[in-house]
Amino acid sequence: MTVPATVPNTPAAAEPAPAPGGVLRPHAEEAFAAELAALAARDDRRRPPNWRLSPWAVATYLLGGTLSDGTVITPKYVGPRRVVEVAVATLATDRALLLLGVPGTAKTWVSEHLAAAVSGDSTLLVQGTAGTPEESVRYGWDYARLLARGPSRQALVPSPVMRAMAEGMTARVEELTRIPADVQDGLITLLSEKTLPIPELGQEVQAVPGFNLIATANDRDRGVNDLSSALRRRFNTVVLPLPATPEEEVDIVARRVGQIGRSLDLPASGGLEEIRRVVTVFRELREGVSADGRTRLKSPSGTLSTAEAISVVTGGLALAAHFGDGVLRPQDLAAGLRGAVVRDPAADRAAWQEYLETVVREREGWKDLYRACREVDG
Structure with missing residues (x-):
């Protein structure tokens, strides 16, 4: 699966339809009406009673694919195919x-x-x-x-x-x-x-x-x-499992942030490397060990989920767009990162500071993120 080079330049096929009547978040059947219509027009498989699509087409809608006429169906869920197939098959029973x-x-x-x-x-x-x-x-x-x-x-x-x-x-x-x-x-x-x-x-x-x-x-x-x-x-x-690999999680965050950024008219760019860093921070703290396996880490009390990573990056995009030059940088992410990690000031602050000093500070190419996070900590 291809990861977009920058957040706002996610391939056009991944963009949902414009929000009707200025709605901030259209329902799925409205946002992706064109994809659903394309699938229905080319879906020649058996459909259960009162289903709009066949189970195969429903799975294709969620997982993405290319139809016979070249129409691109964007993935709505990035994860094990079998999970989606079992879910769809269950609904057909x-x-x-x-x-x-x-x-x-x-x-x-x-x-x-x-x-x-x-x-x-x-x-x-x-x-x-x-x-x-x-x-x-x-x-x-x-x-x-x-x-x-x-x-x-x-x-x-x-x-x-x-x-x-x-x-x-x-x-x-x-x-x-x-x-x-x-x-x-x-x-x-x-x-x-x-x-x-x-x-x-x-x-x-x-x-x-x-x-x-x-x-x-x-x-x-x-x-x-x-x-x-x-x-x-x-x-x-x-x-539904957590993303299996860092690349998979980066892809999920980049796609979703791209969609949200367009809906909010956030013109920030250059975000892929910063997304990788946010995902890396979340995965290391979530798993309690650094990516190279050398440093054991204290896991904070929060879940540090993919959804929270999306929120942190989206908040950073807003800062970059409205109070910066439109380019996502570590200083735009530092406050959001700290807020996501330090949910319980008594228990989580020590884990966050230890992570900054033992991992972020020592990692090549991460000095700018370290400085930005230390500035937030005061």
């Missing part, structure tokens, strides 16, 4: 899909793009929090109509999951383990029987072909609201 991984492994990103490719709509979303009510996964009521006329279908407010069942689409539940256990349990009957009872009306909603559900969970959240064994059995779990 009657089992729900659970995407599990540490923070920053693109669980939400993959979930959104899977729903966009399968159903053409990624917005049937339940955002899991400690306060997520049962109505979010079942249904609620329009209380003005309920009080005026009593229980009726007109007074019922369907949840995103209920709509997906009725329309044969893909629903999404983010941060499943953040949702209270009693609300989680509301999914058990829904996923096993493919039916959502409405006892107030003596009715039920039965899922039509094409319905399925994608949930995401952070494996650092074990013990928050662990899934019951009954609920876990309703899911096929796919673990």
Whole structure:
């Protein structure tokens, strides 16, 4: 896979469509509408009921490729092909899909793009929090109509999951383990029987072909609201790994930062070498050892994920564009790096300073980054 020479010069094929109506972040099905349309036009493989694309085309949309007419499909996920194939195959069955991984492994990103490719709509979303009510996964009521006329279908407010069942689409539940256990349990009957009872009306909603559900969970959240064994059995779990190699992680960060930079009109350039350095810092601290294997390091309390690397570089681009000469340099990254590493001042500051003195200071060609980071530390 080719890494762009500079952040803003990522190949044109990698650019999503311009944000419609000035929207800051269009949904996946809007941003990549041209790619989805090209795949649908040339997709002659069997499609499950109510799917917009065949499983092969869905996997191609996520992993990237070149179609027979030369259309380039840009990769949305950089990682093991088999992981994506298992996820797509799961959605073609009657089992729900659970995407599990540490923070920053693109669980939400993959979930959104899977729903966009399968159903053409990624917005049937339940955002899991400690306060997520049962109505979010079942249904609620329009209380003005309920009080005026009593229980009726007109007074019922369907949840995103209920709509997906009725329309044969893909629903999404983010941060499943953040949702209270009693609300989680509301999914058990829904996923096993493919039916959502409405006892107030003596009715039920039965899922039509094409319905399925994608949930995401952070494996650092074990013990928050662990899934019951009954609920876990309703899911096929796919673990999204961290990038396997530095080159793979650099590619992911460069592509995503390029997209974000264009959407925010950040004209900074010359960022590839700085991206390599950010990725190297994150990987070394994450793994607790320097790249050459000679120096053992203290790992900080944070996850130092790929998503955080993207955030650090994007913040640096903004500094370079608005307060510099548009060229990304170490001084644009130093504050973001420190902020990402030092989450707990008491525990992480010592690990960060030790890393600066034993690795960054001694590494050839990194003196400028060392000076910039020491200036931030004061």
